[in-house]
Amino acid sequence: MALVNELARNPSRDLEWAVCERFAESRSWISRNVLTQQPLDSIILIDRWYPSDAAFRHTISFAEILQLNRERDVRVPDVHVGVVTAPDISWARAAARSRGLGGTVIQKYAEHVACTEMFEQAVADHGWVMCRNEGAIEDAVKQVVAEIYKVAG
Secondary structure: OHHHHHHHHOOOHHHHHHHHHHHHHHHHHHHHHOHHHOOOOOOOOOOOOHHHHHHHOOOOOHHHHHHHHHHOOOOOOOOOEEEEOOHHHHHHHHHHOOOOOOOOOOOOHHHHHHHHHHHHHHHHHOOOEEEEOOOOHHHHHHHHHHHHHHHHO
16 A cells, blocks of 8 residues: 555656556465465456556556556456446545545546546446446346356356
8 A cells, every 4th residue: 555655646657557566466366376266166256356457547558457467367357347436426425435535546526537437448448347336236236147147157
């Protein structure tokens, strides 16, 4: 987290690359030491695998991030689900939390909108499942379960 905080205070391509490398190394470790120990017929849900990097990078392209993860043999999920909420709704939800808008990377609403758009574009570009998070949770769950059945069936 110290590296992310440093990047927030002093943005640079080198620091951003270092953050991407750190995340890729962490994913690689999880791929080798955790995922390999799971039963073969398991459904493993991983929050913020490498798709989330698409939203938070300013100078590193998502193609570079994917390549970095591939070079480190990070496991590719069977189903990618991009959970997206309209920026105004997610900003209001974050502001309403007891800790408020406590993020380190995004400080302004305009940055939040831009990150949401970048993430939606990455989801579309890579053919991932887009799951909207503005409605009932049951609707989102049904959508994700249907996608799991597609790959499991």
